[in-house]
Amino acid sequence: MEKGEALVYMNYKLIDMKIFGDERGKLISLEGNHNVPFEIKRVYWIFDTIPNQKRGMHAHTNMEQIIVAMDGACEFILDDGIKREKVLLNRPDLGLYIGKNMWREMQNFSYGCKLMILASSYYDENEYIRDYNVFLKTVNQNKGQNGQ
Numbered sequence: 001m002e003k004g005e006a007l008v009y010m011n012y013k014l015i016d017m018k019i020f021g022d023e024r025g026k027l028i029s030l031e032g033n034h035n036v037p038f039e040i041k042r043v044y045w046i047f048d049t050i051p052n053q054k055r056g057m058h059a060h061t062n063m064e065q066i067i068v069a070m071d072g073a074c075e076f077i078l079d080d081g082i083k084r085e086k087v088l089l090n091r092p093d094l095g096l097y098i099g100k101n102m103w104r105e106m107q108n109f110s111y112g113c114k115l116m117i118l119a120s121s122y123y124d125e126n127e128y129i130r131d132y133n134v135f136l137k138t139v140n141q142n143k144g145q146n147g148q
């Protein structure tokens, strides 16, 4: 984190996406730096998920994402090191934006759940924090830097 950069707690939001619908069906369009608040560098999707298998369990120091459940549903646990909140993704017109330095866990996948993820950076294992205790240390250090 840059010196002086504000630390944002619970750095996520749910976005109701605009649907273009008519008698033929529905369409949603996402554009980088327009209705997606970053330049889209990477798209990936998660499929063939298994209900009792958790995924995620990590934070990103330098990546923002938007996640959409294109089909099915799953829960996200979002944690800023102080608070934990649970969010249900269950509609293809609902986007979950997750900013930097947020721990996330994905659980309770419905059979056939498909998640599409738009990311603000290329895949870089070095910007992952996969240990919860390291995550807590990192966010607490950031708080110190911001005089909080």
Ligand code: TYD
Pocket: 042, 044, 046, 055, 056, 057, 123
């Ligand atoms: P992982 O981070 O475990 O997925 P999740 O966030 O769902 O828990 O990623 C699974 C594997 O895929 C791991 O070996 C890293 C690799 N991977 C890439 O190579 N590129 C990517 O863009 C992503 C997201 C993962």
